[in-house]
Amino acid sequence: MNNIEKDPKDTGVRSGQMGKVKIIVAHYYGDPLRRIFVAIAVISVLVIPLWGNLLPFGTFFELLSALLLVLLAGLTNPHSPTVAVINTLVSATGALLLEMAAIDFYHSQSFLLFAIRETT
Numbered sequence: 001m002n003n004i005e006k007d008p009k010d011t012g013v014r015s016g017q018m019g020k021v022k023i024i025v026a027h028y029y030g031d032p033l034r035r036i037f038v039a040i041a042v043i044s045v046l047v048i049p050l051w052g053n054l055l056p057f058g059t060f061f062e063l064l065s066a067l068l069l070v071l072l073a074g075l076t077n078p079h080s081p082t083v084a085v086i087n088t089l090v091s092a093t094g095a096l097l098l099e100m101a102a103i104d105f106y107h108s109q110s111f112l113l114f115a116i117r118e119t120t
Contacts, residue, residue, distance in 0.1 A: 030076045033087060037073040040120050041066035051113045055101050
């Protein structure tokens, strides 16, 4: 049974017992990243019918990017540096595209849509 718990002495260390092997992963930020990715996916899917697309690429692209964020949230683990690099690239690309859309459409679309682009 894999029993994972926080070490009370250091909040950045997670330890677990799996058989006779002790697993310690220092400074693991996967859990907050999962929450952020899923929250952004939910926000972007909820915004589409209410205020329109966050990005000018269409609804299909936004749904695919939400699915990609949820997939990456599920794949995130401390033993896969490849997924960490992909998470970084996807996050940076999303931030860049949302900022570009916020600046480009600032005057032509609603302020609420601008604010959502700025906060996600």
